[in-house]
Amino acid sequence: MDKLTQMRTFVTVVQTGSFTQAALSLSISSQLASKYVSALETALGVRLLARTTRRVHLTEAGERYLPKARHILDELTALEDELSGLQTHARGTLRISAPVSFAVSQMGKLITDFQAQHPAISVDLQLNDRKVNIVEEGFDVALRVGTLEDSSLIARKITPITMVICASPDYLSRYGEPMEWDELKQHRVLRYSYTTTEPRLIADNDGALVCNNGDFLTQSAVAGAGIVIQPSFIVEGAIRCNALKAILTHCAPPPLGLYALYAHRTLMTSKLRAFIDFISDYYGDPPYWEQGLYK
Known part of the structure; x- marks a missing residue:
């Protein structure tokens, strides 16, 4: 029995979540799909999938085998494409x-x-x-x-x-618009928790707002919560409709x-x-x- 066919069937079962869907994707019967995976497990001497009546789950051995199998199949596809x-x-x-x-x-x-x-x-x-x-x-x-x-x-x-520093007109009217980078330390800066380039402008003190989603921080800035530093694709809509104003454009962080x-x-x-x-x-x-x- 073709080992590559067994391997491809196993990967497709994992991707689709069931033998039935994998069989449809591969244009074979579900019984044949199950036979291919069982033969692969027998050849390897380990159980790759834990089967239930509703779905299949990867075993520990399956978790280790899956990325290697995908890599081999991708390499084969790449070679075939290069040659043909x-x-x-x-x-x-x-x-x-x-x-x-x-x-x-x-x-x-x-x-x-x-x-x-x-x-x-x-x-x-x-x-x-x-x-x-x-x-x-x-x-x-x-x-x-x-x-x-x-x-x-x-x-x-x-x-x-581009990284854009911006705040709502309401926030700027209440707390003033900073003219230089150092002045941000006097303001409430809403921080993105995954950042690797933005310096920590505020400490994690009472009232700080930190989030791992830039859209949430942008909406908070629109609501007047503080100043936000976000990529242009997140804030451009709010800037164009004047919900946010870009500030400190002369000293924005590196792109x-x-x-x-x-x-x-x-x-x-x-x-x-x-x-x-x-x-x-x-x-x-x-x-x-x-x-x-x-x-």
């Missing part, structure tokens, strides 16, 4: 990890336009602000906003992103970048290469949402 010149016929499921706020505000049209150009590619988009392990968690690519640390991953810079991170430079699958090529020119430099922001 299938770059113009990209297909398969592209698994993407992306930050929550950026994806919600800026990726809906991107994914729609991408799939219109590549209709054979399915997209599995997972939103999470933590730094996922691309290889171990089975992602093809991760989009990240920030400054990058040293990594074995390949990083493609997609577009620069961040939107990066696409992936594991291989040469043996890229056709679906990943198509996505990287597409997104590289999509947002522009500067990105379209920053155009006319400070008029």
Whole structure:
């Protein structure tokens, strides 16, 4: 029995959550799908899946085997695509990890336009602000906003992103508008808890507001809670409708970048290469949402 077929069936069962859905995806019977996975378990000498009447769960051995199996299948697909010149016929499921706020505000049209150009590619988009392990968690690519640390991953810079300091007109009328960076220490600055670039402008004292979601902090600033320092794609809507006013534009923090991170430079699958090529020119430099922001 073909070991790669068994491996592909196992990965599909995990992705779809059941033998029935995996069988539909692979165009085989559910009995055959179960037979393939059982044969794989027998060959490995371990149980990979714990089966119940409603769904399947990965065992500890399955958790360890899954990322390796995905990696092998991706390598095989990449090799086949390289040899047969299938770059113009990209297909398969592209698994993407992306930050929550950026994806919600800026990726809906991107994914729609991408799939219109590549209709054979399915997209599995997972939103999470933590730094996922691309290889171990089975992602093809991760989009990240920030400054990058040293990594074995390949990083493609997609577009620069301005950091904007802003507050509501009501807050500024009550507490005054700071003219220099040091004056922020006299104000209530709403802090993003995952930041690695913004200095701690206030201590965690009584009345402080810290959150791991930039949209929440932005809405708090609109309500007059304080000054917020957030990427342009989060605050641009509030600035354009005058709910927030950009301040200290002459001394804003250094810009961040939107990066696409992936594991291989040469043996890229056709679906990943198509996505990287597409997104590289999509947002522009500067990105379209920053155009006319400070008029």
